[in-house]
Structure formats: C-alpha cells, structure tokens
Amino acid sequence: MQNETALPPFQALLDEHGSDVLGFLVASVGPHDAEDCFQETFIAALRAYPRLEHARNLRSWLLTIAHRKAIDHHRARGRRAVPAGSPEEVAGGTPSSNNRPDTTVAGGDPELWTAVSGLPPKQRSAVVLRFATDMSYAGIAKALDCSEDAARRSVHEGLQKLRGEFA
C-alpha cells in the first residue's frame, strides 16, 4: 500500500482527473481552446510534480493550475482581441463578440456559457467548479486557495451577476 506522501505515477493523474480538468476548462474557456489549456495545465503540473511534498488533494492541485491557465488564457485573448485603448481593454474581461468562447457547443446553453466566461476570474472558476465540475465548497476553497466562506461568496456573487446579465 502507498502512504499519503508517496506520489502516484503521473499517468494516474491524467487517467483519474483528466476528465474533470477538461470539463472545467471547456466550461471556462470554451471547447476550442480547452485542449490547449489542458496541455498547459498538465505540462506545468508535470514540471512541478517531483517537487510536490505530498499526494493529498491532487485533484484540487490540478484544478488550481487549470484555474490559473484559464486566467492566462482570458488575459491573452483580451489582449489579442480588443483594440488598444478601447474601454473594453481598460475594463478587462468584459465579454465582447471577439472573446466569447466557441459557441458551437453541444449541450449547455451557449449564451449562458458566454456570460460565465465574462465573469471575474475567481467567480467564474468558483461557479464552474461548483456546478459544472460538481465540487464541494471545501474543494473549491482548496482549488482557489481561499476560505470556504470566500468560496461560497464567490459562487453566490457569480450567480447574482449571471442572473443580472443573462436573465
């Protein structure tokens, strides 16, 4: 039997959590870019893996990295898509026709997921983890490195914004 400190073979992380990580990324950045972010996530994880001190919460650890890669992605996309000096660039992260995720999505409501994509990063990840990835608030807190209360708040605020923008 393996103890809690022994790291499992990296292949096991891909096999056990690959589907969750991809689901999180599809909901966060759209199916078209999810595979790129998936690669960035797991390559970053693989680089850091031997230095990890214990094997607890590997799923949260991977989703933390995926959350950061989704933020990087939205930032880069914002830079590319929005003309310099436009109010949108100053505001940052407002959904525009250019940075909405790929809406040729099978399943799910495309407009809703475009609205999700426009949420502030922490709210976006919290909402996606809570509903699309079906994670507990404790799990979300670990993945977003915040308290459980803060995780609850982010989900709540995200939902409120979505209702305002989408309903």
Place this chain on the structure above:
Amino acid sequence: MNPLTDKQLEKMLRNAPSGGDLDRAVQGVLARAERDGLVDVAYAPVDSPFGKLLVARTDRGVVRLALPSHRGHQQTEEEVLEDLAQYVSPRVLESPKRLDEERRELEQYFEGKRDHFDVPVDWALTPSGFRNRALHAVARIPYGETRTYGQIAKQAGNAKASRAAGTACGRNAIPLIVPCHRVVQSGGGVGNYGGGPEMKRALLDLEGAL
C-alpha cells in the same frame, strides 16, 4: 421575460458544455512531455505468447519488465507503476512509441529469431551488493545455456548463498532481458519462476536448452 430562479440557473449551469476530446488532449500532453524531456519513465504494454507484459524504460535503458500475473505472484500493473514512481521518478507516463525497439526485440525473441537483446538495461531498481552481483552474473548467461543457483551464488562472491541467489532471481526487475529463466536447480528441476514454471520451461524449450 420571466426572471430565472436560482434553481433554474443552477440547473442550466450543471448542464456543462460538452466538447473537447479527452483522448486527443491526453495525446497532446504526452507529445509535449516527450518533446520537453519530461517523461522520466516511459512504459507500454507488450504482447507476448504468455500474455501481456509491461515494459518500462528510462533514458538509460529498460528499468522494469513485468511478466503476466501467475497465481497472484506477480505485482499488479498498478503496483509496478507505483514502485517506479516511488523508486525511480514520479514522472511515469504511458508512451508506447518510446518502447518500439524493446517491443521489436521481444517479438523477435519470442519468435526464436533473436538470441540476445541489444537494448540497454537501467539497474535503478536493483539494490547494490549481492543481489546486484548475482543479477549481473545472470545477465551474462548465454542464450540456450543454463546455470545453477549455486553457480550464480559463487560468481556473485558467496558459493554458499544459493538460496540468496534464488531470491535475487525471484526479485529480478527485468526478467527475459536479464534471463533469470536460465538459472535452474542443481538436481535438474527448472525451479521457480515469476511467470510460473510452465513459462520457464517453455522459454528454455524455445532456446533449445532442455
């Protein structure tokens, strides 16, 4: 328009968008990991007449070859990979292409078309000392010949340690390539084998050693 209730909104959010091809995404990770030199241990299943083998290699050579399970004497694939993660490196990934040469040589061996292996060996899983010396002696036994446990013990520096030589063979991390099937009992019996005595006899038969 009716305002959405929280329940309706949550229900829609649970209906996550599908899309993204997991297999393709995983293959993308593997290709990039290989390109960036991040796969410390590559492994792949290899078919054999005796069942599925698992072969693993590092940059240095073959580090582990797991025989098909024989009455629960062999480690499971999961245990084999866990050991590699713990004792060699946790960067263990299934990467069949990296094992192409090993697969080819093993196939030729099982077809009787190869009497030695050219792929190098990585001894990382073999502890130093008697076990290491014994298995190096085993590695030098030519195709089609046999040695007794006593002879291997003597070559490893302790003629009386034939039992320990048996243990060393039993814990051989790289059977077939380090041919512990060529080590037999002095009385003429084939002795134990990780893959079972039938497999040992079949291998010696293949090599014309019986």
